[in-house]
Amino acid sequence: MQPMSLLITTCVLFVGSHLVLSHPLRAPLADRLGERGFQIVYSVVALATFIMLVQAWRGMPAEPPLWAVGDPLWAFATLIVLFASVLFAGSLVGNPALPSPAAALTAQGAPRGVYAVTRHPMMWSFALWALAHVLVVPTAAQIVLSATIAFLALVGSAGQDVKKARLMGDAWRHWAARTSFVPFARQVSGQTPWGDTIPRDRALFGGIALWLVATWGHGALGYMAAGIWRWLG
Template sequence: MRDPLVRWLGTQRFTSLYSLAAAVALGWLAYAYSRAPFVPVWTPPAGMAWLTILVNVLACLLVAIGATTPGPTSVGSERRALSPEDPAPGIYRVTRHPVMWGVALWALAHLLVNGDGASMMLFGGLIVLALGGMAHIDQKRARLLGAAWGPVQLTTSAIPFRALLSGRTRMDWAGIGIWRPLGGVALFLALTAAHPWLAGVTALPQ
């Protein structure tokens, strides 16, 4: 269904409409979550809030760095995989799906401190969506790029650090730079400051 729509609307228009639909769906999920009754399922262990902070920092770093680095799996940069110089720069040496991993970790962080049914469905669903999205993106890139996708798969990994630990690539600190991690820290601080307004509770340990 996607390919006929892309041919009919054009890539840019399809991407814009798809992003709008995704934003509306997420907004509806957030509204439904805020209205859902509290049904306790399990009690998070004491001290879990500090682990949540750490996981959230990692999530924000991955999202900020990944979203600002053109790579073979980022939206609009599909042809980056054809680059003879560096098809997977910066954070893509760690994982070729940095933003998806950021979303998954963000959802996991919220599961660690929320043991009610609505939270488990919302954040658990986001984890499944993010992990499944990685496989779906890989399939789309393989179909779009054909043989050019092979070298990207060989020099990157969906699982973080797997390609680095196996010696298939080297860390590209220059491709990450300084301002991207600082942007991730700024994103974390902004979300933490806005958390009482967005969720009605502080994100900091009490």
């Protein structure tokens, strides 16, 4: 199989297994295996398909970039990753979308910080991470990989809306009515003040720390220098 064909195949397996196990097969498998047994199966399949995807991506031959990448584009991508890091850090606390016995109670709170930006800050952080990588690594292989990650994140978010509405009922529907799927949609439409989107301390400082460590590790692990380290190195 040609390297690109292999990459596309593993991407389809990675996304397809996630979507199938998260939705149509989740209930019957959980009934048969128990919730813990299902989580083990889900994790094993996710890890196996992810390893296959990474190996296929690493096996791609060198490709010429599709466009020139200079400092302005690197700076823009760096800011996108910083914003994505803040979204991710903020999504770890007080997130009704995460599995938690207190999810319904959490959903009663006023959306502030990253949740005023979008009700799926974690998933959008993955999609924005993918976008940033395409901007500075404009190759066919990177576009396929990033498109896979962004597709899984955003389609998964839409599926999560449906699942949460079924599991949490009015609690989730009220939360969804006070938040937006698309970042900043409520602010642009005038429904929510921009000041509500100011990140909380844990999101802001946690996101900055994550951004600094992740971009430093990018170069430390032998990949191209990223973030501010690109200019400080």
